[in-house]
Amino acid sequence: MTQHLAAPAAPTSGTDTGWWRDAVIYQVYPRSFADGNGDGMGDLEGIRSRLPYLRDLGVDAVWLSPFYASPQADAGYDVADYRAIDPMFGNLLDADALIREGHALGLRIIVDLVPNHSSDQHEWFQRALREGPGSPLRERYHFRPGKGPGGALPPNDWESIFGGPAWTRVEDGEWYLHLFAPEQPDFNWEHPAVHDEFRSILRFWLDMGVDGFRVDVAHGLVKAPGLPDIGRHDQLKLLGNDVMPFFDQDGVHEVYRSWRRVLSEYGDERILVAEAWTPTVERTAHYVRPDEMHQAFNFQYLGTHWDAAELRAVIDQSLAAMRPVGAPATWVLSNHDVTRHATRFANPPGLGTQLREPGDRELGLRRARAATLLALALPGSLYLYQGEELGLPDVTDLPDEVRQDPSFWRASGQDGYRDGCRVPIPWTCEGTSYGFGSGGSWLPQPAQWGALSVAAQTGDPHSTLELYRSALAVRRAQPGLGAGSSVTWLDAPEGVLAFAREGFVCLANTTGEPVRFPAPGRMLLANEDVAVEEGEAVVPADTTVWWAV
Known part of the structure; x- marks a missing residue:
């Protein structure tokens, strides 16, 4: 190797x-x-x-x-x-x-x-098609007989994520499952x-x-x-x-x-x-x-x-x-x-x-x-x-x-x-x-x-x-910014998120208007210009600002 x-x-x-x-x-x-x-x-x-x-x-x-x-x-x-x-x-x-x-x-x-799922051109699926119903390769996918006269209806009522039924019929009459496109037959993970x-x-x-x-x-x-059928529209x-x-x-x-x-x-x-x-x-x-x-x-x-x-x-x-x-x-x-x-x-x-x-x-x-x-x-x-x-x-x-x-x-x-x-x-x-x-x-x-x-x-x-x-760069340099599993929420105006982490405060203003917030420390970064007036930060609409504290 x-x-x-x-x-x-x-x-x-x-x-x-x-x-x-x-x-x-x-x-x-x-x-x-x-x-x-x-x-x-x-x-x-x-x-x-x-x-x-x-x-x-x-x-x-x-x-x-x-x-x-x-x-x-x-x-x-x-x-x-x-x-x-x-x-x-x-x-x-x-x-x-x-x-x-x-x-x-x-x-x-x-x-x-x-x-x-695989491609319908995958070797396993192609062999399954060639070998026909009951073959071992068909067991690696979800092949089923259809319902109704002559098996003309899909085996169940599942729908494809891409629209239409989640089943396609092959020439020998069986159907195979594809939750996505017909070119994407689902594997049978019971095998x-x-x-x-x-x-x-x-x-x-x-x-x-x-x-x-x-x-x-x-x-x-x-x-x-x-x-099983889902039975819902x-x-x-x-x-x-x-x-x-x-x-x-x-x-x-x-x-x-x-x-x-x-x-x-x-x-x-x-x-x-x-x-x-x-x-x-x-x-x-x-x-x-x-x-x-x-x-x-x-x-x-x-x-x-x-x-x-x-x-x-x-x-x-x-x-x-x-x-x-x-x-x-x-x-x-x-x-x-x-x-x-x-x-x-x-x-x-x-x-x-x-x-x-x-x-x-x-x-x-x-x-x-x-x-x-x-x-x-x-x-x-x-x-x-x-x-x-x-x-x-x-x-x-x-x-x-x-x-x-x-x-x-x-x-x-x-x-x-x-x-x-x-x-x-x-x-x-x-x-x-x-x-x-x-x-x-x-x-x-x-x-x-x-x-x-x-x-x-x-x-x-x-x-x-x-x-x-x-x-x-700030995230990499700021100790512990990505670490941990919790935040400490701070009081903030309606429509504003503010939280503290070790040595750090983040504020996000999701409103359409500027908000004032006590500047907790040294400003590190913001996506818009943030003014500081007499100890208060004026945070524009739709702006997030970071502080080191």
């Missing part, structure tokens, strides 16, 4: 030494980050060339969305071969070089893992071969040197016995808010206990991160018990409006839920599946996480910057999504003919506007694709992208990029 550079040693925080407990982790969406070969599609070579930028930004780790061999029916979340790189992104040597260089720069590398295969996949990438796995649809692997509206027979079943936890044992063979620095949509944050905490995963995404926080009362409630619930299991809370505002928070906060609340309107751009950006400072001040780990450090909005006016999100082309289900947050990010003020690559970009970039580029914002003290760089 090739020897790899060890991952960098992490600074300790408080009494907890796990690097992930207060890490800032940056999500790279490979096809939209940087294009190294000029074909208009981002790739591993492009990512590797930009790793120094991420180091200088001040993040601790990089999470890569899928780059595996795939027909790309769902942007790589339909995996045909978990041990191969899709040629559009490069090859295994490129992955090896990226991991090595990331470690040399002090960055951890986390990769996506997609265990709920021991599926368990064996994924433990092997984990070891393959751990041997390559990766520092962890973000587990896609971590809540979906195990289905209720007998695949509008199933999709209930996702994440109600108990479903295909999500958050207790059996998933034995899978992750098994995986934790695999990771422990490689020391105690490799991590598992759950993408788990659950009805409550207390259910999410089940995924991060001491013998299971290390972190779980906090989707309750992501969906919270820019409102002091709502934010405080979710913060308290999140910290309280994680404390008994000893796991760090996580905070996330944007990712590849939802509208960027600079656009979400630019629109009226209640419109969901996939929007079609640009909203008030100036308002959205100001709130987004304030929301980021608030999240960075909380105990636990923070996930950033590529381009948010540039203040990028969603692109809401993409022509239909360029869209590639499969949920857009299915008439019901998700809103299908995820392409808007996946437009390639700008690096330079001008030129072909604003520095993304020499061959254009797979989704068109807006004309104003150059003014938001890394080059345009670097050195501008008022830019969003420099705000992120400053905030991450």
Whole structure:
């Protein structure tokens, strides 16, 4: 086995030494980050060339969305071969070089893992189709006879997350389950071969040197016995808010206990991160018990409006839920599946996480910057999504003919506007694709992208990029800022959050008007100019300010 550079040693925080407990982790969406070969599609070579930028930004780790061999029916979340790189992104040597260089720069590398389903082009599924009903390979997926005359109806009433029935019929008359697109058949996690295969996949990438796995649809692997009907309409509206027979079943936890044992063979620095949509944050905490995963995404926080009362409630619930299991809370505002928070906060609340309107751009950006400072001040780990450090909005006016999100082309289900947050990010003020690559970009970039580029914002003290760089530097330098599991709330005007941590105070004004607050110490950072008059800070609307005390 090739020897790899060890991952960098992490600074300790408080009494907890796990690097992930207060890490800032940056999500790279490979096809939209940087294009190294000029074909208009981002790739591993492009990512590797930009790793120094991420180091200088001040993040601790990089999470890569899928780059595996795939027909790309769902942007790589339909995996045909978990041990191969899709040629559009490069090859295994490129992955090896990226991991090595990331470690040399002090960055951890986390990769996506997609265990709920494979591609319909996966060798197992293709063999299952060829071998027919009753074959051993069909048992590794959910093949079932249909209902009604001639089996013409789906086996149950489950709906696909992307809209329409969650079942597709094959030529021999049987149906197979796919909670997402028809090109993404669900594995049957009752079958021991599926368990064996994924433990092997984990070891393959751990041997390559990766520092962890973000587990896609971590809540979906195990289905209720007998695949019972739900018997309710509008199933999709209930996702994440109600108990479903295909999500958050207790059996998933034995899978992750098994995986934790695999990771422990490689020391105690490799991590598992759950993408788990659950009805409550207390259910999410089940995924991060001491013998299971290390972190779980906090989707309750992501969906919270820019409102002091709502934010405080979710913060308290999140910290309280994680404390008994000893796991760090996580905070996330944007990712590849939802509208960027600079656009979400630019629109009226209640419109969901996939929007079609640009909203008030100036308002959205100001709130987004304030929301980021608030999240960075909380105990636990923070996930950033590529381009948010540039203040990028969603692109809401993409022509239909360029869209590639499969949920857009299915008439019901998700809103299908995820392409808007996946437009390639700008690096330079001008030129072909604003520095993304020499061959254009797979989704068109807006004309104003150059003014938001890394080059345009670097050195501008008022830019969003420099705000992120400053905030991450302060967080790293301020003892214990990311550590711990609690905050001390301070009295504050309505619509304002104020809390203290050791040697630190954070105030977030979510109102549309300036507020006065006794200046508790030396001002460290704010997303807008804050005046201090006779010992009182005048905090503008939609502004977060940090103090050292």
